[in-house]
Amino acid sequence: MRNMPPVLAISMGDPAGIGPEVILKSAAMLSKRRGTPAIVVAGDLGAMRLAADSLRGAPKLFEWHPGDKPIPLKRGVNVWPLTRLPARSIRPGHPSVTSGAAAFEYVVAGAQMAMHGEADALVTAPISKEWMNRAGHHYPGHSELLAELGHARKWRMMFAGGEVRLALVTVHLGLAKVSAALNPTLVLDTIRLLSAHLRTLEGLKRPRIAVLGFNPHAGEHGMFGDEETRAIEPGIRRARRAGIDVFGPLAPDTAFIRTGGKFKFDAAVAMYHDQGLIPLKTLEFDRAVNITLGIPFIRTSPDHGTAFDIAGKGIAVPSSMIAAIEYAARTASRRDRGMIIGKSLT
Amino acid sequence: MRNMPPVLAISMGDPAGIGPEVILKSAAMLSKRRGTPAIVVAGDLGAMRLAADSLRGAPKLFEWHPGDKPIPLKRGVNVWPLTRLPARSIRPGHPSVTSGAAAFEYVVAGAQMAMHGEADALVTAPISKEWMNRAGHHYPGHSELLAELGHARKWRMMFAGGEVRLALVTVHLGLAKVSAALNPTLVLDTIRLLSAHLRTLEGLKRPRIAVLGFNPHAGEHGMFGDEETRAIEPGIRRARRAGIDVFGPLAPDTAFIRTGGKFKFDAAVAMYHDQGLIPLKTLEFDRAVNITLGIPFIRTSPDHGTAFDIAGKGIAVPSSMIAAIEYAARTASRRDRGMIIGKSLT
Numbered sequence: 112m113r114n115m116p117p118v119l120a121i122s123m124g125d126p127a128g129i130g131p132e133v134i135l136k137s138a139a140m141l142s143k144r145r146g147t148p149a150i151v152v153a154g155d156l157g158a159m160r161l162a163a164d165s166l167r168g169a170p171k172l173f174e175w176h177p178g179d180k181p182i183p184l185k186r187g188v189n190v191w192p193l194t195r196l197p198a199r200s201i202r203p204g205h206p207s208v209t210s211g212a213a214a215f216e217y218v219v220a221g222a223q224m225a226m227h228g229e230a231d232a233l234v235t236a237p238i239s240k241e242w243m244n245r246a247g248h249h250y251p252g253h254s255e256l257l258a259e260l261g262h263a264r265k266w267r268m269m270f271a272g273g274e275v276r277l278a279l280v281t282v283h284l285g286l287a288k289v290s291a292a293l294n295p296t297l298v299l300d301t302i303r304l305l306s307a308h309l310r311t312l313e314g315l316k317r318p319r320i321a322v323l324g325f326n327p328h329a330g331e332h333g334m335f336g337d338e339e340t341r342a343i344e345p346g347i348r349r350a351r352r353a354g355i356d357v358f359g360p361l362a363p364d365t366a367f368i369r370t371g372g373k374f375k376f377d378a379a380v381a382m383y384h385d386q387g388l389i390p391l392k393t394l395e396f397d398r399a400v401n402i403t404l405g406i407p408f409i410r411t412s413p414d415h416g417t418a419f420d421i422a423g424k425g426i427a428v429p430s431s432m433i434a435a436i437e438y439a440a441r442t443a444s445r446r447d448r449g450m451i452i453g454k455s456l457t
Numbered sequence: 458m459r460n461m462p463p464v465l466a467i468s469m470g471d472p473a474g475i476g477p478e479v480i481l482k483s484a485a486m487l488s489k490r491r492g493t494p495a496i497v498v499a500g501d502l503g504a505m506r507l508a509a510d511s512l513r514g515a516p517k518l519f520e521w522h523p524g525d526k527p528i529p530l531k532r533g534v535n536v537w538p539l540t541r542l543p544a545r546s547i548r549p550g551h552p553s554v555t556s557g558a559a560a561f562e563y564v565v566a567g568a569q570m571a572m573h574g575e576a577d578a579l580v581t582a583p584i585s586k587e588w589m590n591r592a593g594h595h596y597p598g599h600s601e602l603l604a605e606l607g608h609a610r611k612w613r614m615m616f617a618g619g620e621v622r623l624a625l626v627t628v629h630l631g632l633a634k635v636s637a638a639l640n641p642t643l644v645l646d647t648i649r650l651l652s653a654h655l656r657t658l659e660g661l662k663r664p665r666i667a668v669l670g671f672n673p674h675a676g677e678h679g680m681f682g683d684e685e686t687r688a689i690e691p692g693i694r695r696a697r698r699a700g701i702d703v704f705g706p707l708a709p710d711t712a713f714i715r716t717g718g719k720f721k722f723d724a725a726v727a728m729y730h731d732q733g734l735i736p737l738k739t740l741e742f743d744r745a746v747n748i749t750l751g752i753p754f755i756r757t758s759p760d761h762g763t764a765f766d767i768a769g770k771g772i773a774v775p776s777s778m779i780a781a782i783e784y785a786a787r788t789a790s791r792r793d794r795g796m797i798i799g800k801s802l803t
């Protein structure tokens with residue numbers, strides 16, 4: 112237990128992307144608030160300085176190394192200089208194998224800080240899947256890499272916006288393959304990971320979870336496919352027997368209609384990528400946070416990419432990064448107040 | 458060409474549902490406006506009277522028969538008494554085989570009015586699929602029945618809300634079967650039907666149409682499935698060669714994000730039911746209108762069901778029915794001003 116504000120590790124993301132810029136804009140904004148976290152950027156000092164030079168009112172940068180006490184956010188931002196990239200590798204909008212390899216290194220270092228207790232949570236700035244892969248690190252994205260680093264066998268992607276919270280049963284899978292992938296255990300595990308997260312880290316005592324169907328009208332009693340009866344309903348029943356307040360399957364198209372401005376649930380479980388991300392991004396663009404459930408540390412990220420096309424222009428919007436930092440700080444504080452982190456289901 | 462306000466046929470829907478109530482509430486609201494259409498309800502006089510008795514300020518009802526000149530909406534609502542149902546068959550909230558059979562009859566009569574030129578458009582109040590089927594009429598819904606009555610071989614469902622307009626390539630099909638159903642012609646036909654409708658009936662000279670992908674991130678260059686390369690992209694290319702301003706496939710999750718309050722397109726084409734209806738209902742609930750493309754008359758309907766659970770309580774919200782009537786009246790007037798209706802692609 113500690114009363115200090117939490118320390119957040121932020122992996123800087125691709126040095127040629129908008130990561131450094133949105134980190135600094137967010138830090139400048141958040142430094143004015145009370146009880147702000149300390150921030151340690153796992154990244155490159157040159158890239159951070161380049162971004163700071165072109166921003167008005169950018170926070171001061173302090174070199175940080177493992178074991179150092181981090182400077183509080185009111186005074187500035189700590190940077191752990193994991194690379195000393197040459198000028199050509201930190202040119203905004205010009206990613207390379209070097210920048211892709213560096214971005215990978217920052218994520219690994221940030222995850223280790225979180226796992227070793229040097230940080231209370233990890234926030235990841237955007238990387239380029241393409242350039243990380245070209246640099247020889249073959250992961251579909253952050254989540255898969257972090258799951259491996261955290262030795263998590265069962266993990267899920269969760270998203271939280273101003274109003275919508277949801278977890279995905281399947282993620283980066285062709286839609287034609289989702290039906291065969293669905294089974295009761297996959298649905299049950301998603302409900303359990305989401306419920307554990309909401310109880311321990313969001314402080315909801317008995318979260319009400321809605322599970323979406325897979326087919327139009329949730330299958331209309333088996334008329335349009337058997338995924339509901341074969342996989343989703345059994346998963347819901349097992350979760351209910353485990354004491355979780357869960358219901359469904361809901362007709363996907365009407366699930367996100369608000370009555371009196373409110374959803375019928377605290378959080379939803381979606382069967383496939385777009386079923387969850389269409390309503391999330393339609394309702395919450397610029398505010399949504401990506402969270403990895405089932406890994407042994409808190410991890411959030413903004414819900415946008417490297418945006419190489421606008422990097423270095425000073426026009427990147429930091430709202431999603433601010434939301435990611437705030438969500439990480441809030442959940443880390445709650446954990447520090449003595450609540451137990453949901454045990455991984457591995 | 459005519460300068461008279463259009464005549465709309467409205468099929469009354471299931472006598473035990475909220476059809477009579479929302480028709481009367483809509484008529485009362487619209488009668489105060491200038492240039493309102495005349496309304497002929499194909500239905501049951503007893504059911505309409507029952508609904509009128511429990512509403513304050515309900516419009517007067519006038520018996521109408523084919524060949525009669527319809528009373529203008531300012532003076533009241535015309536009712537074509539196709540049935541004389543006994544009291545037990547018009548009890549709100551208590552559908553039966555009799556009410557299901559009657560609802561079917563109203564749709565057929567309304568469609569005939571529209572096809573014979575006695576009405577300029579058809580608006581359909583909600584029927585119960587279940588009770589229509591129990592009454593021996595085996596159709597998945599209104600659209601399939603109207604397509605058969607209109608001898609349309611190629612037809613599509615379209616939806617229009619305050620901001621979103623979209624057409625569906627597939628509708629009531631299990632999601633696992635959509636992939637195999639998709640092909641370039643199916644995509645092309647949807648684009649063509651939508652484009653023809655927008656040009657002729659919505660008065661958009663060169664509508665800009667966005668086509669959604671099928672997979673997460675629209676397949677990310679074939680990484681997550683081949684539906685984009687095999688069916689969607691060839692369909693788009695063929696439509697573009699036919700002179701239509703169409704683009705895509707777009708990543709489905711970000712397609713409905715507005716920049717400066719606006720979508721990047723006039724209308725969208727969605728590959729499956731929930732891909733289109735999740736954003737539509739999330740953004741436009743209570744305002745969305747359902748339109749059938751490809752049949753030889755204008756047909757709209759509100760985007761809700763019979764709502765037997767609230768029928769007869771006076772609490773049904775008429776906003777979607779009002780939108781359906783307004784959309785039908787507006788497009789019918791446009792057609793009457795001498796524009797050519799989009800030829801069916803059959």
